[in-house]
Amino acid sequence: MEILELRLANVRNVEFAELMPAPGISEFVGENGAGKTSVLESVFMLSHGRSFRSVKRESLIQFGADSLDVFARLRGAAGERRLGLSRRRGDWAARVDGREVASLAELLGEIAVVCFEPGSHALISGASEERRHFVDWALFHVEPEYMEVSRRYRRALKQRNTLLRSGRAVAELESWDVELARSGVLLDNWRDRYLRELLPELQQLCLLLLPELGAPDLRYSRGWLPELDLLDALRERRIRDLERGHTSTGPHRADWKIGFELAPEREHLSRGQEKLCALAFLLAQAALFSRQRGEWPVLCLDDLASELDAGHQRRVLSWLLQTGAQVMITGTAALDQNGFEASSYQMFHVERGRVLAY
Numbered sequence: 449m450e451i452l453e454l455r456l457a458n459v460r461n462v463e464f465a466e467l468m469p470a471p472g473i474s475e476f477v478g479e480n481g482a483g484k485t486s487v488l489e490s491v492f493m494l495s496h497g498r499s500f501r502s503v504k505r506e507s508l509i510q511f512g513a514d515s516l517d518v519f520a521r522l523r524g525a526a527g528e529r530r531l532g533l534s535r536r537r538g539d540w541a542a543r544v545d546g547r548e549v550a551s552l553a554e555l556l557g558e559i560a561v562v563c564f565e566p567g568s569h570a571l572i573s574g575a576s577e578e579r580r581h582f583v584d585w586a587l588f589h590v591e592p593e594y595m596e597v598s599r600r601y602r603r604a605l606k607q608r609n610t611l612l613r614s615g616r617a618v619a620e621l622e623s624w625d626v627e628l629a630r631s632g633v634l635l636d637n638w639r640d641r642y643l644r645e646l647l648p649e650l651q652q653l654c655l656l657l658l659p660e661l662g663a664p665d666l667r668y669s670r671g672w673l674p675e676l677d678l679l680d681a682l683r684e685r686r687i688r689d690l691e692r693g694h695t696s697t698g699p700h701r702a703d704w705k706i707g708f709e710l711a712p713e714r715e716h717l718s719r720g721q722e723k724l725c726a727l728a729f730l731l732a733q734a735a736l737f738s739r740q741r742g743e744w745p746v747l748c749l750d751d752l753a754s755e756l757d758a759g760h761q762r763r764v765l766s767w768l769l770q771t772g773a774q775v776m777i778t779g780t781a782a783l784d785q786n787g788f789e790a791s792s793y794q795m796f797h798v799e800r801g802r803v804l805a806y
């Protein structure tokens with residue numbers, strides 16, 4: 449998919465910007481604090497409903513402004529779409545082709561953006577929630593029933609936790625346990641399958657970015673004891689859960705980790721290797737998306753040059769070039785443009801909130 453036109457208003461220090469990203473690589477170059485990341489955050493917002501820097505969307509609204517607008521004209525396999533996310537008088541509204549949609553998910557389902565940024569190492573070293581989000585974001589795009597099943601699971605979990613805190617009879621938990629098991633097993637199967645499908649893509653990217661570590665392996669832990677089925681695991685934990693006041697087992701506790709032949713645990717990775725590893729996951733996710741959906745997501749790479757050394761940058765850029773995906777990259781200095789085709793490359797200068805095609 450490709451963003452043909454992008455418009456932002458009152459996003460951080462960008463009062464207004466209108467640009468036409470290149471079909472291939474668009475580079476946003478400017479000094480620290482110029483507004484480069486704000487452009488990427490806007491694109492990411494359309495696909496995730498939030499910024500990658502903060503869960504609070506409000507922090508993007510320009511100081512003193514009472515509205516924010518992000519608009520993109522997107523060409524994808526399903527045709528052309530006009531996508532908008534805005535905030536007016538305290539309310540957020542999402543629009544697809546000019547029509548306000550009832551649920552944000554309708555907008556998020558239209559555009560896929562995969563972003564590597566300075567906080568991405570949290571995918572490897574951060575909380576398990578980051579890793580569940582990573583998988584669940586992909587499931588949202590490829591499993592038509594994902595939203596509904598995930599909603600049922602979250603609702604049952606909330607009800608079960610309320611019941612646990614109320615200290616009422618254990619027997620009342622049965623119906624919620626049955627619902628948790630029904631939806632939870634589906635989530636677990638999808639996650640398990642997704643990670644197995646991701647592995648070959650990941651192996652290729654690790655070979656490109658981290659060849660010194662040997663072959664990678666992915667270990668998925670589903671969130672409950674492998675020898676039990678989910679319903680039995682929930683039943684078995686009831687007494688303990690009542691004491692603790694929350695549900696201590698199930699897919700909401702799922703996690704996965706990567707190990708390499710020569711670095712079996714995360715603690716064996718250097719900080720730089722952690723970042724490369726996170727990048728390998730994100731690019732593998734994009735590659736799998738393209739295989740499953742027949743089109744590439746938009747790829748954003750924030751501050752690539754400060755995250756990667758020159759050799760790794762070159763490898764990533766040549767990999768990106770052969771995908772044909774639309775890519776947006778920020779940096780304080782221009783990239784080495786060797787191999788870029790003029791027709792699919794565009795540089796933008798960003799200066800104190802102004803974005804200008806160069």
Ligand SMILES: Nc1ncnc2c1ncn2[C@@H]1O[C@H](COP(=O)(O)OP(=O)(O)OP(=O)(O)O)[C@@H](O)[C@H]1O
Nearest residue numbers: 460461480481482483484485486507508509510511
């Ligand atoms: N809500 C806001 N309203 C106005 N300005 C803001 C707001 N939030 C942040 N800023 C400012 O907006 C500017 C843009 O930040 P941004 O992160 O986009 O810059 P950048 O060009 O990516 O910088 P760097 O190279 O340092 O990462 C910064 O100067 C920041 O202080």
